Amino acid sequence: MNAASAIQNPRSKIQKLKSVGPVLMILPALAVFVLFVVVPFVETVRLSFCRWDGILEKTWAGVANYRRLAGDTTFRHALLNNCIYWWITLVSEVSVGLLLAALIVRCRRNKTFFRLALSVPLLIALVASAVLWRQLLGRIPCFISPLLVRLGVVSEPVTWLNPTILVVSVSLVSGWAYCGFYMLLFSAALERIPDELREAARVDGASEWQLFRYIELPLLRSIGTVAFLLCTTGAFRAFDLFWVMAGPMLEPQSEVAATFVVKEAVTRLERGYSAAIAVVVVALVVTMGYLLSRLTSRAKELEY
Amino acid sequence: MKVVRYMILVAAAAVMVFPLAWLLLSAMKTTAEIQAYPFALPGRISLRNFIEAWRVGRFAGHFLSSAVVSVCSVGGLLLLGSMAGFAFARFRIRGGNLLFAVFMIALVLPVESIVFSLRDLTETLGIEDRWPALIGPYIALEMPLAIYVFRSFFASIPREMEECARLDGCNLWQMYWRVFLPMAAQAISVVGILVFLAVWNEFLLANFLIGPNAEQFQTLPAAFNRFYGRRTSDLNLIFAGLSIYIAPAVAVYLAFSRTITRSLAGAVKG
Numbered sequence: 001m002n003a004a005s006a007i008q009n010p011r012s013k014i015q016k017l018k019s020v021g022p023v024l025m026i027l028p029a030l031a032v033f034v035l036f037v038v039v040p041f042v043e044t045v046r047l048s049f050c051r052w053d054g055i056l057e058k059t060w061a062g063v064a065n066y067r068r069l070a071g072d073t074t075f076r077h078a079l080l081n082n083c084i085y086w087w088i089t090l091v092s093e094v095s096v097g098l099l100l101a102a103l104i105v106r107c108r109r110n111k112t113f114f115r116l117a118l119s120v121p122l123l124i125a126l127v128a129s130a131v132l133w134r135q136l137l138g139r140i141p142c143f144i145s146p147l148l149v150r151l152g153v154v155s156e157p158v159t160w161l162n163p164t165i166l167v168v169s170v171s172l173v174s175g176w177a178y179c180g181f182y183m184l185l186f187s188a189a190l191e192r193i194p195d196e197l198r199e200a201a202r203v204d205g206a207s208e209w210q211l212f213r214y215i216e217l218p219l220l221r222s223i224g225t226v227a228f229l230l231c232t233t234g235a236f237r238a239f240d241l242f243w244v245m246a247g248p249m250l251e252p253q254s255e256v257a258a259t260f261v262v263k264e265a266v267t268r269l270e271r272g273y274s275a276a277i278a279v280v281v282v283a284l285v286v287t288m289g290y291l292l293s294r295l296t297s298r299a300k301e302l303e304y
Numbered sequence: 305m306k307v308v309r310y311m312i313l314v315a316a317a318a319v320m321v322f323p324l325a326w327l328l329l330s331a332m333k334t335t336a337e338i339q340a341y342p343f344a345l346p347g348r349i350s351l352r353n354f355i356e357a358w359r360v361g362r363f364a365g366h367f368l369s370s371a372v373v374s375v376c377s378v379g380g381l382l383l384l385g386s387m388a389g390f391a392f393a394r395f396r397i398r399g400g401n402l403l404f405a406v407f408m409i410a411l412v413l414p415v416e417s418i419v420f421s422l423r424d425l426t427e428t429l430g431i432e433d434r435w436p437a438l439i440g441p442y443i444a445l446e447m448p449l450a451i452y453v454f455r456s457f458f459a460s461i462p463r464e465m466e467e468c469a470r471l472d473g474c475n476l477w478q479m480y481w482r483v484f485l486p487m488a489a490q491a492i493s494v495v496g497i498l499v500f501l502a503v504w505n506e507f508l509l510a511n512f513l514i515g516p517n518a519e520q521f522q523t524l525p526a527a528f529n530r531f532y533g534r535r536t537s538d539l540n541l542i543f544a545g546l547s548i549y550i551a552p553a554v555a556v557y558l559a560f561s562r563t564i565t566r567s568l569a570g571a572v573k574g
Contacts, residue, residue, distance in 0.1 A: 016478035021476035022395035029388035036444035069452035123553040125505035127525045233412040258416040278417035289412040
């Protein structure tokens with residue numbers, strides 16, 4: 001009995017602590033999070049209903065900022081650019097990453113070497129990549145220019161840094177910077193597929209393409225959804241590459257949502273309008289993120 | 305088939321590494337050489353540009369800023385994030401799921417939506433243009449990732465461990481500090497590396513929370529962008545500065561590549 005109560009005693013103590021203790025352990029994290037994320041965000045939402053130049057008194061403006069936003073062609077252009085960036089990076093980051101991962105997993109040797117070489121850009125700050133590529137792209141001919149002329153996107157041959165096609169250049173540079181990340185992501189998933197499975201399929205006469213299409217791809221579905229989610233939400237948050245690669249002359253046609261928010265606040269001192277844009281972008285990203293994560297949780301995990 | 309495969313991979317690796325090699329070679333040329341023959345080899349190997357760029361860009365101070373901000377952010381985050389992750393994983397808390405969901409929404413929050421409000425907030429708190437103005441927001445913004453990784457890690461530890469600790473008379477804090485945290489080396493390295501990279505390279509907040517009035521306190525991304533804006537015509541200094549800027553990251557990467565590649569892939573798997 002004695003021994004039992006000795007065990008019981010600390011237990012009941014813990015039980016009591018259970019109610020308060022864990023909450024206390026979350027509290028510091030929550031406090032920092034509320035102070036530096038929730039409070040500023042609420043303030044942004046409040047500001048979006050005001051007119052404010054950042055210095056003088058704030059005046060209540062109701063939904064005027066949002067109404068103005070609905071008719072703003074630059075904003076529409078910015079969102080379109082975000083979408084173009086999103087679609088191109090789905091190829092230049094995610095698909096290229098998948099392709100590279102699928103090729104590397106088939107190598108007998110040098111796997112580590114290729115993974116290392118292909119993921120080096122991941123470590124480099126986007127600001128640095130942007131400056132480096134700005135210099136490099138200014139010195140190599142724009143080989144997609146004839147194609148763009150034929151498609152009617154531009155009327156005469158352009159350089160990579162031309163404002164009209166800057167979004168394309170940035171998307172490609174973004175592919176350079178991030179395809180290594182998706183390569184690592186897919187590699188981890190592909191490595192978990194046992195080699196016997198591939199051998200068995202090959203013995204049965206499957207081509208490498210069939211092997212990829214019918215055996216590997218279905219197994220990558222859940223990680224693929226995660227990659228899609230990351231690429232999508234990332235596409236509507238892009239800032240660094242656009243800001244630095246465009247340089248001080250960021251033209252309206254190469255604007256994206258994030259640069260638009262910053263420009264309205266810093267250059268035009270329209271803090272209220274800038275806040276309204278930010279709120280709309282957040283709503284958009286969170287909605288997309290939510291819908292896609294629902295998709296992820298529903299995607300059935302296939303395992304071998 | 306095998307040949308094609310290798311050819312594609314070698315070509316891809318070349319595309320990845322070429323800009324960096326070009327950068328390093330250009331950093332040793334003069335501006336005139338870069339303008340005239342951008343893809344030629346440098347006439348002679350010299351470190352003059354690097355020394356000049358280091359001095360003109362005041363890189364020493366900015367490296368210090370970046371180091372202080374990154375170390376404080378990572379340290380604070382590992383402590384607070386692991387505590388919260390532990391509590392979320394091992395205890396039922398009223399409203400805990402809702403709270404966790406709020407943290408997760410912040411994973412996709414566009415930073416531009418809070419940057420200017422943060423600037424006002426730091427001014428109210430009297431920490432504007434100083435390191436804490438960056439450290440606080442960095443800890444807060446990376447908190448969702450840390451809590452997510454630590455929660456999934458601590459949730460995977462068998463219940464017996466917790467019961468043993470209780471029988472041995474551990475209180476809640478001891479259970480966290482003495483039993484669970486020492487087992488979490490893997491989660492700590494994943495969070496540590498990811499957050500360090502994110503903070504070391506972060507630009508938007510760095511550019512506005514430590515403004516032009518306090519240039520000497522700016523971290524590398526913001527400082528480099530300013531340096532680039534001012535010296536646009538001194539190509540030799542830009543390339544040398546760029547090399548100085550990215551060299552440590554690449555060196556660290558080559559040294560810890562195995563851990564890093566595993567962390568980058570592991571973080572999303574959870």
